[in-house]
Amino acid sequence: MPTPLVFRLGYVALNVTDPQRTAEDTCNIAGTRISGQDGGRIMLTSNRRRAEMILYPSDANNLRRVGLEAVTPDAVDEVRDRARAAGLRILSERPSLDCIDKGVTFLTSEGHAIEVHTPMPMDQPLRYHGPGVHPRFLDHVNFAAIDPVTFSKELGAATGMLLTERTSGYEIMWMRAADGRHHTLAAVKGNSGVHHISWEFENFDGLKRIADSLGIEERRVVWGPGRHGAGDNLFLYYVDSAGFLIECIAEMEVIQDLDMPTRVADPGENLSNWKVVNQWGALPSLEWIQHFSPCCGVDEHDDLLQLA
Ligand SMILES: [Fe+2]
Structure with a gap:
């Protein structure tokens, strides 16, 4: 069994039409803080890391790139070589x-851009003032893919990430990195893009306060609170001001065994098996099931393409 070349999620970069509003919304509801701004780009963090979410000004709201922290600097080279060997396009060998x-940034065959990189500087204050609950960190991204099986094979080939769990019909694939969390990346069957992005909170109380914060603006929870089967995590979902589906979680399962056989879960027709989907019983709303945000086009990676 290969050892993952990536340790955990590094960052999520989003293209948004109104970075100031999206930053304000993420600070007010999720409880992050702004750690840097330049040229219209805004960096957000919830801990010592320089940036966990990066907002780029754009004509449309879409997923720009996802960063994964390499276990060592040499692992970045290894990922580049493995991605090439797997036939994946290398977008850039320069850091973003x-x-x-x-x-190094590579593209899946469906166009999801993933950068494997050395860690962000840990130079921000651990504690800060401001609204919201203050997450512990940005913890996972659930992509959408036309072919989740190919997505998981490509991610596994390039990064050594392990397939923790899949659904019986291969509609959802959950993959873990070296930190052992049940999933750091996942892919659900759909169009090529992203389904949701997740912040981890200290405990269930954080999720309660997220829901109350939404209520202040007469916005509502899209699904939850509940406890997923895959990952055993507490969850609550809302849609942010840029239309991205945001998950707020606590208590994600951690798996120490690198050799654990892939689990298979039967979600039932239309996610009707509540024991797998939500151990507390409430099934997802149509809004949650149908949610989708696209990836940006390759030519929109101007920060990387100009350097390459
Ligand atoms: Fe999730």
């Missing part, structure tokens, strides 16, 4: 941000 020492 000045504050990252080393990075």
